[in-house]
Amino acid sequence: MSGKTLFDRIWDAHVVRSVTGGPDVLYIDRHYIHEVTSPQAFSGLRERGISVLRPGRTIATADHNIPTLNQHLPIADPVSRNQVETLEENCRTGGIKYFGMGDPGNGIVHVTGPEQGYTLPGMTIVCGDSHTSTHGAFGTIAFGIGTSEVEMVLATQCLLQSRPKQMRITVKGKLREGVTSKDLILYIIASLGTGGATGYFVEYAGEAVRRLSMESRMTVCNMSIEMGARGGLIAPDEVTFNWLAQIPSVSENREFARLVHEWHSLRSDRGAHFDREVTFDASEVPPMITYGTSPGMGMAVDGTIPTPEESASSAQSASGSYLKSLDYMGFKPGMRLLGHPIDYVFLGSCTNGRIEDLRLFTEAVAGKKKAAGVTALIVPGSQQVARQAEREGLTETLRLAGFEMRQPGCSSCLAMNEDKIPAGKYAVSTSNRNFEGRQGPGARTLLAGPLVAAAAAITGRITDPRELNWLQ
Amino acid sequence: MKREEFTILESTAVPLPLANIDTDQIIPARFLSATVREGFGEKLFRDWRFDGEGKPIPGFVLNRPEFRGEILITGSNFGCGSSREHAVWAITGHGFRAVVSDSFADIFMNNALNNGLLTVTVTPEFLAQLTELVAARPGTMLRIDLPEQVISVPGAGLSSGFPVNPFRKECLIRGLDNIDYLLSMKDEILAFEKSRQS
Structure with a gap:
């Protein structure tokens, strides 16, 4: 008897239609966009004469090309400025929440999304950015997509995706003093190689992973793509729930207690099948x-x-x-x-x-x-x-x-x-x-x-x- | 929106046998500020193709007149790194219609297929043979038959099958657009949303 993995559990709950011999039509709960990979998607919608299907599910931020000095001034480079203004305009006409440069909610999309409570356990999350895997730290299926796919999500809130293979990376023991989660993920990538997880979605598990803070878990999941993985995720636990409870918009939700109760079921069953299992010993990880x-x-x-x-x-x-x-x-x-x-x-x-x-x-x-x-x-x-x-x-x-x-x-x-x-x-x-x-x-x-x-x-x-x- | 149909491609090829070519090499980030899909072809492999002053670097394969064609033959894990679809637009903008390797990064492959650029995955052995042949004999004609899923060098008796997802294959052959497919499912998507609320 084989049970479900955490990945299966989330994926299966989001399949709108299974295409025979093809990819699944997957419903997307949260879509993050930024200035660089979205403009051509919005022009695609305009060419088709259609609008954004679910503006409330998309959150926008300007992060990739903005300066890190004098953000109170307009962006000096005219091409970059045009790109950011294009995003702002697309969000305004599309009814999408936008955190522009200098806004108190602005920052890198994979930092701001979680801290504002837009990333929640059990979600499917995409963004036109390969480091979308970051959000997997909360027990989500999160992965990067291209601009054509950004257009797909804006138009239909769905994606055509083939179900990837699954790998579990178990890290036993404890990280040593002076060793960070970044060292851990660099160590894992060095062991598996730059294409070592291509075609796989990774679940990180084991004592060393459980011991990591949410920030550290995000660092680990973030770099899943650097070994070719489609994404990486970690089952949510008390660390996750306590972190989310600090976010007013999340904890003030009347449903919060019920949600936490539901999120407890987001884990891989004992005996669930993984296509590949790899184990590491945290005590061997150096800086x-x-x-x-x-x-x-x-x-x-x-x-x-x-x-x-x-x-x-x-x-x-x-x-x-x-x-x-x-x-x-x-x-x-x-x-x-x-x-x-x-x-x-x-x-x-x-x-x-x-x-x-x-x-x-x-x-x-x-x-x-x-x-x-x-x-x-x-x-x-x-x-x-x-x-x-x-x-x-x-x-x-x-x-x-x-x-x-x-x-x-x-x-x-x-x-x-x-x-x-x-x-x-x-x-x-x-x-x-x-x-x-x-x-x-x-x-x-x-x-x-x-x-x-x-x-x-x-x-x-x-x-x-x-x-x-x-x-x- | 109708796309160009892909059935059989006969062309010479360009060999670039390096592993782990990432999308930052295919199109460096400083060229990503455009808001249109056009114009990336001339920036393809910009920093391998041109020096700091914009002069062509003579040894690079795209600057060697003997290598021309619509097929790019490359190394393992092609297209790794950033999800930027601009990498595919740069490759198609330059005139390539197919890329051959023994492995591709996942996001790159999706982006390629969504733009009608065929990714042909062959065995490492076949890739090595093909690369060697084309590098030694520039101007060698290759044939990629998508309906039959066969890549061959007719003049050299070399051929290999390659896998393609049946749905993706159908879309490429008929020039179908995935967004049109999803838009045709709108009622089903709305019903799905409704079923989750209850």
């Missing part, structure tokens, strides 16, 4: 850093860059892509990165731009000074995160340590705005992608968690954060 141009090229911060033969992804080595990647980074197999000088540090993004990330980073740099040669971009994930950081005194502690807090946005994660890393420069970045040119043409990105980033910001070199207390 991580990436050395190449795909997120799977990660290692312990004090590790040695593998040779092509030792590299986890055989496809990479087979085609010479692995060495091309190291060449771009200015690294060689067998090199150690500890002590390697760096030029930039970026704390932020939908991966590590939440209050917990700012707290970790601030705690690590408190009472120390930023290294003179390092340019640091500290970018809160949302206006709410920025306000909370101010209230908690993090902003001031950071200022005393030589760090200036920017205004919220996607910023240097994809460098659509001015926050670009110059060619050839090394950036320790808490974002999610180290692709060639991701942070600016020629930029060299080393992905890491907030503690490794903090240690690099203070020393100007790649440093094991567990050594940081010994400095000064």
Whole structure:
């Protein structure tokens, strides 16, 4: 007898029609949109002469191309400004709730959605952004879509989707001191490879996952796409319900108690079938850093860059892509990165731009000074995160340590705005992608968690954060 | 809206045998601020194709006049990373109608099929043979037969089947648009919404 997985449970409750030999027609509860991947979808609707079917289910924010300084001024770049104004206009005519630049509810779509209570357990959630998997932390089926699919959802509140295979990643034990959820997910991706979960939806389970805060769970689910997974989700529990209870719009709902009761059933049955099961031991996870141009090229911060033969992804080595990647980074197999000088540090993004990330980073740099040669971009994930950081005194502690807090946005994660890393420069970045040119043409990105980033910001070199207390 | 029908494609091909080509390489983020679908073809692989001053980089395959065609042959996990459909618009804008690999990223594949760009998934062995052949003999004609689900090199006796979801195949062959399909289901969608409220 095999039971249902959490994924099955949510998926099955949203199937409007199963197409014979084809994808299912899946109903979408929550649709997030932003300025970059939505304009062509709205023009598609206009060409068809139709309007948005369920405007109340779509929430819009401007985040990808907005500046992180002087947000009170109009966006200087005319093309970016036009794109944001187009979103605003499309939301106005479409009757869609819009959080524009400078609005108290503005920020990165995957940070603001959960904090405002728009993401709730059991939902199907999509957005024209691959990091939509973030919302899976609440026990949702959440995944990224393309613009044609954004148009589909606006037009019909449904998507045509093939049911993916399912993988369960169980993480036993406890993470060690100085090791973050970002290190955990970088470790998992390095083990499975950049395409290691392609075709799968992942459920994260096990003691180490249960112990994670909501912010940390979001970081883990966020990067599911970096191993090719369609998405990642975690069964909701008391951590989830307590987090949601802090959001007035959620807890003040008269149905809240009944909903929590229902959400308790959102879990995989004992004996439910997964197409693939993988287990990790949390105590083996070190502080991580990436050395190449795909997120799977990660290692312990004090590790040695593998040779092509030792590299986890055989496809990479087979085609010479692995060495091309190291060449771009200015690294060689067998090199150690500890002590390697760096030029930039970026704390932020939908991966590590939440209050917990700012707290970790601030705690690590408190009472120390930023290294003179390092340019640091500290970018809160949302206006709410920025306000909370101010209230908690993090902003001031950071200022005393030589760090200036920017205004919220996607910023240097994809460098659509001015926050670009110059060619050839090394950036320790808490974002999610180290692709060639991701942070600016020629930029060299080393992905890491907030503690490794903090240690690099203070020393100007790649440093094991567990050594940081010994400095000064 | 009617789309171009895809049945049989006969064309020369362009080999780009790198693994994990992400959508940031296909179309860098700084070109995503446009609000239309057109104009991305000239930015395809921008930073591999042109230097900082916009001059063509001679060794890159799209700058080599001997390699032309409507088929792109590439490496594993093609189209990974960002969900940007602009990557597909850049590929089709450049004139490609099919991409051949041994694996594609999920979102990229959906985006491709939604735009009539056929993704042809073959075995790693066949991909290696095909890449080698085309790289050694530019101008080799390939034939992709979607109704039969066969990709072949008629002149070299090389051929392979490839899988396609039957629904997707039907849509491609008849040039059908998925949104029209969903719009035709409107009553069923409304009934579904109603059933969940009760």
